Amino acid sequence: MTVDPGPSPGVGRLTRADILLDGLFAGMIGALAVACWFFLLDVIGGRPLYTPALLGTVLLNGGTAITETAKVAPLEIAAYTAFHFLAFLAVGLLFSYLMALFEQFPIVGFVLLVLFLSLQLGFFVLDLALGAQLMGALRPWTVVVANLLAASTMAWYLWRRHPRIKETLRHVWDQQ
Numbered sequence: 285m286t287v288d289p290g291p292s293p294g295v296g297r298l299t300r301a302d303i304l305l306d307g308l309f310a311g312m313i314g315a316l317a318v319a320c321w322f323f324l325l326d327v328i329g330g331r332p333l334y335t336p337a338l339l340g341t342v343l344l345n346g347g348t349a350i351t352e353t354a355k356v357a358p359l360e361i362a363a364y365t366a367f368h369f370l371a372f373l374a375v376g377l378l379f380s381y382l383m384a385l386f387e388q389f390p391i392v393g394f395v396l397l398v399l400f401l402s403l404q405l406g407f408f409v410l411d412l413a414l415g416a417q418l419m420g421a422l423r424p425w426t427v428v429v430a431n432l433l434a435a436s437t438m439a440w441y442l443w444r445r446h447p448r449i450k451e452t453l454r455h456v457w458d459q460q
Contacts, residue, residue: 298384302384303377303380303381304377304380306376306380306383306442306445307376307378307379310379310438310441310442311373311374311375311376311377312372313376313437314372314375314376314434314435314438315371315372315434317433317434318368318372319336319365321429321433322336322426322430323335325426333361336360336361336368337355337356337361337364338421338422339364339368340357340359340360340365341355341360343360343363343367344363375403375438376438378399379439379442380442382395382396383445383446383449384446386446386452387448387449390452390453393453403431403435407427407431
C-alpha cells in the first residue's frame with residue numbers, strides 16, 4: 285500500500301492572492317528590465333533619463349510634442365514612470381492569470397504567444413498613429429530588445445513560479 289503525500293508546497297492549486305502577487309511581481313520585474321535597459325542606453329549616449337523624459341513629454345503633451353531636444357524634467361519623468369509601471373503591472377497580472385490557466389490547459393500557451401506578439405507590434409502601431417515621430421527618437425532595435433528583455437524576465441519569473449507547466453508540456457501529446 286502506498287500513500288500519496290499530496291501536492292508538494294508551491295505546486296498545488298493557486299489562489300487568487302497567488303495569481304495577484306505573481307502578476308504584481310512579474311509586472312515590476314518587466315518594468316524594471318525595460319527601465320534599466322533604456323537608462324543604460326541613455327547613460328551611454330550621454331543623456332541620462334532622456335527616454336522617460338521623451339515618453340513623458342509625449343504622454344503629457346501628445347505626439348506633436350516630440351522633438352530631439354526633449355528636456356529632462358521631473359514631471360515628465362514621473363508621469364511616464366508611473367504610467368510605465370501601471371501598464372506593466374496590468375500586463376503582469378494578465379500573464380500571471382494566463383500562466384495559471386496554462387498549467388491546466390496547454391492550449392493557453394498559444395494564447396500567450398499571440399499576446400506577446402500583439403504587445404510587441406502594439407508599440408510600433410502606436411508609433412505610426414503618432415506619425416512615426418517617436419521611432420525617430422527611439423531606435424526600433426532598442427524597443428525590440430526592451431520588449432524581449434521584459435518578456436523574458438517576466439516569463440522566467442512566472443515559469444519558476446509554475447513548475448507544473450513543465451510536466452503538463454511533457455504529456456501534451458500523450459493519448460488519453
